Amino acid sequence: MYLRGSKWSMSKRRKPLNWFRIGFLGLLVASGFYFNQVIGPQIPLIGVPTPTATRDPESFIAEADELFRQGKLSQAIEAYKQVVRARPKDSASYIAMARAQVWAGQYKEAQTSAEDAILLNPSNSTAHAVRGWALDFQRDYLASEASIKRALELDPNNALAHAYYAELLTDQAQSGTGPLDAIQKASEESRTALALDPTLLEAHRARGYVYSATQNYELAIAEYQAAIAIHKNIEDLHLNLGLNYQALQIPDKAVEAFTIANTLNPVDPLPNFYISRINASVGEFPKALQYAEQAVNAAPADANYHGNLGVMLYRNLEYEEAIKELGFVVKGGTTDKGVTVAPLELTTSPRIAEYYFIYGLTLTKFTPPRCGEALPIAQQILDKLRNDETFVFNANEIIRLCTQAAEPVATSAPAEPTVSPTP
Helix, strand or coil: CCCCCCCCCCCCCCCCCCHHHHHHHHHHHHHHHHHHHHHHHHCCCCCCCCCCCCCCHHHHHHHHHHHHHCCCHHHHHHHHHHHHHHCCCCHHHHHHHHHHHHHCCCHHHHHHHHHHHHHHCCCCHHHHHHHHHHHHHCCCHHHHHHHHHHHHHHCCCCHHHHHHHHHHHHHHHHHCCCCCCHHHHHHHHHHHHHHHCCCCHHHHHHHHHHHHHCCCHHHHHHHHHHHHHHCCCCHHHHHHHHHHHHHCCCHHHHHHHHHHHHHHCCCCCHHHHHHHHHHHHCCCHHHHHHHHHHHHHHCCCCHHHHHHHHHHHHHCCCHHHHHHHHHHHHCCEECCCCCEECCCCCCCCHHHHHHHHHHHHHHCCCCCCCHHHHHHHHHHHHHHCCCCHHHHHHHHHHHHHHHHHHCCCCCCCCCCCCCCCCC
């Protein structure tokens, strides 16, 4: 018995195979497999972000090192930050960034970077050394010494730590806070650094720093030139070279060094400030004024640069503007552009004292002299700087000019009026 109309009747004749149809179906199956395994994974999903290639950290390191070599310190620091982000557990990356930050004058940031390196590797001698260097620039001499000594405990042959210790001891000697033989120890440390690594940039800088502090300016120049031969694109080296030429009264060489420093870091007011002072020392007062203005433009909140500008205005007989600029030193105030300037207290600093007595002298140049403001300045100088002949002389000159202005002027009898003939 079977089902009527059933397709499965065994008595029905079988049709022949269609090989073309079988081949076509096989091709479809193969195509589907290829699409699923090869094409499909390459198609981005809707709403899912496309993954980006990860940059090799080594390329960041190479870029940062090259920028540092070119003297582009701010850009190098940014590149080192990329290295740190790519290698957050690598203490060497933090140390490299800290060294660049010190050279760039970012001392607090350098301290933080070095401390991050120490957290990752407390036994890293160089991390402790760089931290000490950054603290030295912040005048935290006790903490700096502790950090550098720790570096030398971890590695007595760390040339970098010896170089930094030489600079610290020099600063302690100059500030009167170090041991009695601080400058001798500084000289020994700088020699040790050079003996350990004659090619080390910081070793030559440290040796030059010690020579400069001991007024061996020609030897200091040789060391700074050696440092520049190792790395010619660091502003600090050219600044120090210029200062030593200035000390030797070689103005053209000093200006050349400061000009290079300014090229390397145009936003730093120091090169223009130093060039201004040199031009004034040789009587080039208009040039001195020009560079003094550029220094103020670079650091409008710094009273020191306003004071220098005031001195140059005084030398150019522009008394009213000189009073305005020197007033920022003595009283502080706000510039025309809304920048607040804090005053500088009168101390034994020769430069600040100069600003004060020039301010007092300028006040006497008006008609009538502004002695109500000038005489208190003179008295401050006599009270605080009574042992300095130069400043005492200028204070007494202010008093003399004001006394002279207060004396009654002798008048003669009026002459008979001359009558013009009538035309």
